[in-house]
Amino acid sequence: MAPIVSVSNLSKTYASGFQALKGVSLDIEDGEILALLGPNGAGKTTLISIICGIVNPSGGKVTVGGYDVIRDFRQTRAMIGLVPQELTTDAFETVWNTVSFSRGLHGQKPDPAHIEKVLKDLSLWDKKDNVLRELSGGMKRRVLIAKALSHEPRILFLDEPTAGVDVNLRKSMWEVVERLRASGVTIILTTHYIEEAEEIADRIAVINGGEILLVEDKAALMTKLGRKQLRVELAQPLERVPDTLSSYDLRLEDEGHRLIYDYDTSADRTGITALLAALAEAGIRLRDISTRQSSLEDIFVEIVGAAR
Numbered sequence: 001m002a003p004i005v006s007v008s009n010l011s012k013t014y015a016s017g018f019q020a021l022k023g024v025s026l027d028i029e030d031g032e033i034l035a036l037l038g039p040n041g042a043g044k045t046t047l048i049s050i051i052c053g054i055v056n057p058s059g060g061k062v063t064v065g066g067y068d069v070i071r072d073f074r075q076t077r078a079m080i081g082l083v084p085q086e087l088t089t090d091a092f093e094t095v096w097n098t099v100s101f102s103r104g105l106h107g108q109k110p111d112p113a114h115i116e117k118v119l120k121d122l123s124l125w126d127k128k129d130n131v132l133r134e135l136s137g138g139m140k141r142r143v144l145i146a147k148a149l150s151h152e153p154r155i156l157f158l159d160e161p162t163a164g165v166d167v168n169l170r171k172s173m174w175e176v177v178e179r180l181r182a183s184g185v186t187i188i189l190t191t192h193y194i195e196e197a198e199e200i201a202d203r204i205a206v207i208n209g210g211e212i213l214l215v216e217d218k219a220a221l222m223t224k225l226g227r228k229q230l231r232v233e234l235a236q237p238l239e240r241v242p243d244t245l246s247s248y249d250l251r252l253e254d255e256g257h258r259l260i261y262d263y264d265t266s267a268d269r270t271g272i273t274a275l276l277a278a279l280a281e282a283g284i285r286l287r288d289i290s291t292r293q294s295s296l297e298d299i300f301v302e303i304v305g306a307a308r
């Protein structure tokens with residue numbers, strides 16, 4: 001099936017001369033939840049702003065549902081709902097009017113039944129006649145989601161949805177996201193919380209310095225999570241890994257004081273027994289041994305660090 005969003009060789013240089021995106025290519029599948037993970041300033045907001053038609057690219061191409069985001073702006077914008085980081089709506093407008101107006105802005109005919117459903121789904125129904133400035137921060141965030149869903153988009157972008165949000169709201173937001181996914185909506189969320197990506201995403205893309213470093217199924221990343229590391233502290237530092245141990249994929253750390261061996265806990269043979277025997281045979285004396293489970297956090301730090 002053709003991807004619902006296709007980004008190819010996208011670049012963005014801001015007027016200041018800063019290059020925020022450097023040849024980004026990414027396909028987003030219909031119906032998936034993709035987490036776009038990256039540190040501050042990585043280019044996440046720039047990327048989704050271009051897909052949503054808010055920021056113009058400097059080069060490259062983006063299609064949404066087969067339409068070009070620049071040439072066919074109306075069609076692509078109608079398919080997309082965007083939940084921005086901050087609320088910029090009129091503080092004196094009511095919840096009902098704000099959300100209904102948003103539907104109209106996207107060229108859709110009024111549909112009070114749909115607006116009612118969206119407000120009920122987001123537990124905002126009893127606040128429908130309140131003006132926005134009377135709402136708590138968490139409720140305002142839910143209004144942002146309601147606005148983004150007002151025109152029944154096929155694709156929903158959530159930019160840092162849980163920054164500064166309490167645990168309860170976070171949970172209820174994930175329930176909403178799950179329901180939307182079940183109804184066939186494609187969801188892209190940006191975050192720098194790794195646990196968040198781990199919890200909810202089907203696929204994870206890591207972006208840093210305006211470049212996509214990795215796009216992978218979460219399940220595949222989880223397999224990497226299943227990997228462990230044997231850390232051998234040496235009595236005497238080694239300058240390099242001896243040739244007799246070259247059949248093992250070993251790394252030296254801490255100026256030769258530590259040997260690192262990565263192994264798969266689910267494999268029939270981890271290779272640990274043979275490795276320890278080989279170390280003894282090579283006359284290498286050990287001071288200590290420990291094992292460590294790698295996490296998505298480690299993988300993230302590793303790939304972002306390696307790219308620097």
Ligand SMILES: Nc1ncnc2c1ncn2[C@@H]1O[C@H](COP(=O)(O)OP(=O)(O)OP(=O)(O)O)[C@@H](O)[C@H]1O
Nearest residue numbers: 014016018020038039040041042043044045046047
């Ligand atoms: N209008 C602009 N003019 C100049 N530089 C900009 C502009 N908007 C963003 N940038 C720069 O582009 C880079 C990427 O910004 P972007 O907002 O896309 O990052 P982000 O990954 O969303 O970060 P965060 O996690 O902090 O929201 C940053 O270095 C930022 O300073």
